[in-house]
Amino acid sequence: AQSVTQLDSQVPVFEEAPVELRCNYSSSVSVYLFWYVQYPNQGLQLLLKYLSGSTLVKGINGFEAEFNKSQTSFHLRKPSVHISDTAEYFCAVSDRVTGRRALTFGSGTRLQVQP
Amino acid sequence: SAVISQKPSRDICQRGTSLTIQCQVDSQVTMMFWYRQQPGQSLTLIATANQGSEATYESGFVIDKFPISRPNLTFSTLTVSNMSPEDSSIYLCSVQGVSYNEQFFGPGTRLTVL
Numbered sequence: 001a002q003s004v005t006q007l008d009s010q011v012p013v014f015e016e017a018p019v020e021l022r023c024n025y026s027s028s029v030s031v032y033l034f035w036y037v038q039y040p041n042q043g044l045q046l047l048l049k050y051l052s053g054s055t056l057v058k059g060i061n062g063f064e065a066e067f068n069k070s071q072t073s074f075h076l077r078k079p080s081v082h083i084s085d086t087a088e089y090f091c092a093v094s095d096r097v098t099g100r101r102a103l104t105f106g107s108g109t110r111l112q113v114q115p
Numbered sequence: 116s117a118v119i120s121q122k123p124s125r126d127i128c129q130r131g132t133s134l135t136i137q138c139q140v141d142s143q144v145t146m147m148f149w150y151r152q153q154p155g156q157s158l159t160l161i162a163t164a165n166q167g168s169e170a171t172y173e174s175g176f177v178i179d180k181f182p183i184s185r186p187n188l189t190f191s192t193l194t195v196s197n198m199s200p201e202d203s204s205i206y207l208c209s210v211q212g213v214s215y216n217e218q219f220f221g222p223g224t225r226l227t228v229l
Binding site for chain 1: 119146148156157158159160163173207209211216217218219220221222223
C-alpha cells in the first residue's frame with residue numbers, strides 16, 4: 001500500500017518570493033513520483049516526474065523537485081513565484097515494481113501568490 | 116501528450132437518476148483510469164479500464180454503482196448510477212502516456228446532485 005502526505009494544505013507567498021511545497025510518501029515498494037498542478041476549474045497538468053537517475057528534476061514553469069530516498073520526500077520548489085502560479089498542487093506516486101500504474105495522490109496544497 | 120475530452124463538462128442531476136460521462140482520447144491508449152475529486156478533496160481512483168477486459172475497481176467502488184465501458188482504445192464511459200448528493204464531485208478520466216509512467220488528465224466533469 002502507498003500513501004502520500006502533503007504537509008501544508010495552504011501556502012501563502014508574496015510574488016517573486018521562493019516557495020517550497022512539501023511531499024512525503026510511504027510505500028512498501030519503489031515508486032515513481034509526480035507533481036501535478038490544477039488551475040481553477042481545470043484538469044490536472046503534469047509539472048514534473050521522477051523515474052530514475054538524477055534526484056533533482058526540473059519541470060515546466062520553472063518548478064523543480066528533489067527526490068530524497070532516505071527521507072522519502074519529493075519537495076517541490078520554485079525560486080521566484082508569479083501570480084499565475086496560484087493553483088492547487090498535488091503530489092502523487094505510482095508503483096514501480098508491480099506494474100500498477102494508477103496514481104495515489106496527496107491531499108493537495110493550495111498555493112496563493114499575493115502581489 | 117494525449118488530448119483528452121470529456122462530456123459533459125458539467126451537469127446538475129436529480130437524486131435517483133444516472134449520468135453517463137464520456138471520455139475521448141485523440142490517440143490509442145492501453146490503460147484508462149477514472150478518478151473522483153470530491154469538493155475540496157484530492158483525487159481518488161475509482162477504477163482502471165483496459166480495452167477488452169472488465170474494469171478493475173478500487174476498494175469502496177462497485178460496478179453496480181459505477182459501471183464502466185471501454186469499447187475501443189480511444190473511448191470510455193463512466194456511469195454514476197442512482198445518484199445521491201454524496202456523488203457530487205468532479206469526475207476525471209486519465210490515460211497512460213506513451214512514456215508508460217505518465218498520465219494525462221481530461222478536463223473533468225463537474226457533477227452536482229440535488
